[in-house]
Amino acid sequence: MLFNSIDFAIFLPVVFILYWFVTNKNLKLQNTLIVVSSYIFYGWWDWRFLSLVLYSSLVDFLIGIALGKEENPTKRKILVTISIVGNLGLLGFFKYYNFFLDNFITAFSFFGQEISARSLNVILPVGISFYTFQTLSYGLDVYKRRLEPTKDFIAFSAFVAFFPQLVAGPIERATNLLPQFYKARSFSYIKAIDGLRQVLWGLFKKVVIADNCAEYANMIFNNSADYSGSTLVLGVLFFAIQIYGDFSGYSDIAIGTSRLFGFDLMRNFAFPYFSRDIAEFWRRWHISLSTWFRDYLYIPLGGSKGGTWMKVRNTFIIFLVSGFWHGANWTFIVWGALNAIYFLPLLLLKQNRANLGTVAEGKLFPGIRDFFSISLTFALTLFAWIFFRATSVGHAFSIIGEIFSPSIIHAVELPKVSYVVMLLVVVFIMIEWIGREGQYAIDRLEVRWSKPMRWALYYGIVIAIFLFAGKGQDFIYFQF
Numbered sequence: 001m002l003f004n005s006i007d008f009a010i011f012l013p014v015v016f017i018l019y020w021f022v023t024n025k026n027l028k029l030q031n032t033l034i035v036v037s038s039y040i041f042y043g044w045w046d047w048r049f050l051s052l053v054l055y056s057s058l059v060d061f062l063i064g065i066a067l068g069k070e071e072n073p074t075k076r077k078i079l080v081t082i083s084i085v086g087n088l089g090l091l092g093f094f095k096y097y098n099f100f101l102d103n104f105i106t107a108f109s110f111f112g113q114e115i116s117a118r119s120l121n122v123i124l125p126v127g128i129s130f131y132t133f134q135t136l137s138y139g140l141d142v143y144k145r146r147l148e149p150t151k152d153f154i155a156f157s158a159f160v161a162f163f164p165q166l167v168a169g170p171i172e173r174a175t176n177l178l179p180q181f182y183k184a185r186s187f188s189y190i191k192a193i194d195g196l197r198q199v200l201w202g203l204f205k206k207v208v209i210a211d212n213c214a215e216y217a218n219m220i221f222n223n224s225a226d227y228s229g230s231t232l233v234l235g236v237l238f239f240a241i242q243i244y245g246d247f248s249g250y251s252d253i254a255i256g257t258s259r260l261f262g263f264d265l266m267r268n269f270a271f272p273y274f275s276r277d278i279a280e281f282w283r284r285w286h287i288s289l290s291t292w293f294r295d296y297l298y299i300p301l302g303g304s305k306g307g308t309w310m311k312v313r314n315t316f317i318i319f320l321v322s323g324f325w326h327g328a329n330w331t332f333i334v335w336g337a338l339n340a341i342y343f344l345p346l347l348l349l350k351q352n353r354a355n356l357g358t359v360a361e362g363k364l365f366p367g368i369r370d371f372f373s374i375s376l377t378f379a380l381t382l383f384a385w386i387f388f389r390a391t392s393v394g395h396a397f398s399i400i401g402e403i404f405s406p407s408i409i410h411a412v413e414l415p416k417v418s419y420v421v422m423l424l425v426v427v428f429i430m431i432e433w434i435g436r437e438g439q440y441a442i443d444r445l446e447v448r449w450s451k452p453m454r455w456a457l458y459y460g461i462v463i464a465i466f467l468f469a470g471k472g473q474d475f476i477y478f479q480f
Contacts, residue, residue: 002474034161094125213238216238220234224399247286266288
C-alpha cells in the first residue's frame with residue numbers, strides 16, 4: 001500500500017478511529033490492532049511475503065528470550081550468530097543470490113572455465129532491507145545487554161511490522177521504539193497536528209517535487225546517448241532532487257503518521273543538501289542507516305581509534321557495505337567507494353566533525369565560505385549520484401564522458417514544461433532553506449508566521465498537490 005494512494009487515504013482514518021475510539025482503553029488490543037493493520041498494509045502489495053515478516057519477528061523474539069536466560073559466553077555467541085545468519089541469509093537470498101551467481105560465472109569465464117548455473121526469478125520483497133536490519137539490531141542489543149529481551153510477542157511484532165516505517169524506514173532501534181509499545185498512549189492534539197503538518201509536507205515533496213523530477217530524470221538517463229552534456233547535467237540535478245524529495249518525503253509521512261498514533265520515530269533527514277562537507281552530508285542523509293552502520297559495524301571494527309591503515313580500512317568497509325546494501329549492482333559499490341574517497345581526507349585531517357551545527361544559523365543567507373562549501377559538497381554528491389542512478393558502471397562512465405565534453409556548452413534539450421518543474425523546485429529549496437533549523441521545513445511556522453500566513457501556506461501546498469502532482473511513481477527506496 002502506497003502512502004500516496006487512495007487505498008491509504010481510506011486505510012489511515014479507519015485505523016486511526018479504531019485505535020483511539022475502540023481499542024484505546026486496552027494496550028494489548030491497541031498493539032494487536034497495529035500488528036493486524038501493519039500486516040494488511042504490507043500484504044496489500046503481496047500477501048505471500050507476510051511470512052518473511054513473521055519469520056523475522058519469530059526468530060529474533062525467540063533468540064532474545066534465549067539470550068536473556070543464557071549466561072555462557074560461548075552459547076550467547078552461538079545464539080547471536082544464529083540471529084545474524086538468519087537475518088542476513090534471508091536478505092542475501094532474495095536480494096543478492098543472482099548477483100553473486102552472475103559474478104561467479106563471469107569470474108570463471110575469464111579464466112576459460114565455462115560453468116552453467118540457473119539464476120532464480122525471485123521477486124525482491126518490499127522493505128526487506130529495512131525490517132531485517134531492524135530485527136537484527138534487536139538481537140545485537142540484547143546480546144550486548146543494552147536492552148532487556150521482551151516476552152511480549154505482540155509488542156515485538158508491532159515493533160517489527162509498524163506500518164508507517166515498515167517498508168522504507170526510518171530503521172528504528174529497539175531501544176527507542178520497542179519501549180513505546182509497553183506504555184499506555186493518550187491522544188495528543190498538539191502531537192497529532194504536528195504529525196499532519198509533517199505528512200502534508202512529505203506528500204508535497206513526494207508527489208509534486210519528486211514525481212515531477214522523476215519524469216525528466218528518467219527521460220534523460222534512459223536515453224542518455226541522445227542528449228548533450230548540458231542536458232545530462234540537468235538530468236543528474238533532477239535525479240538528486242527526486243531521490244531527496246522521494247525518500248525524505250517518505251520519512252516525513254512515516255514520522256508524521258506515527259505521531260498520529262502517539263509514537264516518536266527517529267529523524268531520518270536533516271537538510272543534507274545544505275551540508276558543508278561530505279561528513280556532514282552523511283550525518284544528515286538517511287540518518288537511521290548511517291548511524292546503524294556506525295554503531296553495529298564501524299565501531300565494532302575499531303572505528304577511528306586505530307592507526308591510519310585501520311581508519312582507511314574501516315571507512316572503506318562501511319561505505320562499500322552501505323553501497324551494497326542499496327542494491328545488487330556494481331554501480332552502488334562504486335557509489336559507496338566514491339563517498340569513502342570523499343570522506344577520507346576529512347577523517348585523516350581530523351576535520352570530519354568540523355561542521356556540527358546548522359549552516360548560517362539565525363541568518364537569512366550563508367557567508368561566502370559556507371556558500372562555496374555547500375556548492376562543492378553538492379557538486380561531489382551530484383557526481384556520485386550518476387553511478388547510483390545509472391544502469392551499469394559503463395553507462396555511468398558514458399554519461400560522465402559526455403558531460404566532460406564540448407557538448408556541455410550546448411543548449412539544454414527539454415520541453416518547456418520542465419521549466420515549471422524547475423520553478424517548483426526553486427520554491428521548494430527556498431522553503432527548505434528558510435526552515436532548515438526545524439525538524440522539517442515547515443516545522444516552526446507556529447513560532448515564526450502569523451495564523452493567516454500559515455494557513456495560506458497550507459492551502460497553497462494542498463492546491464499545489466492537486467494541480468502539479470506528477471505521474472504516480474513508486475517510492476525509490478521500495479527497491480532496496
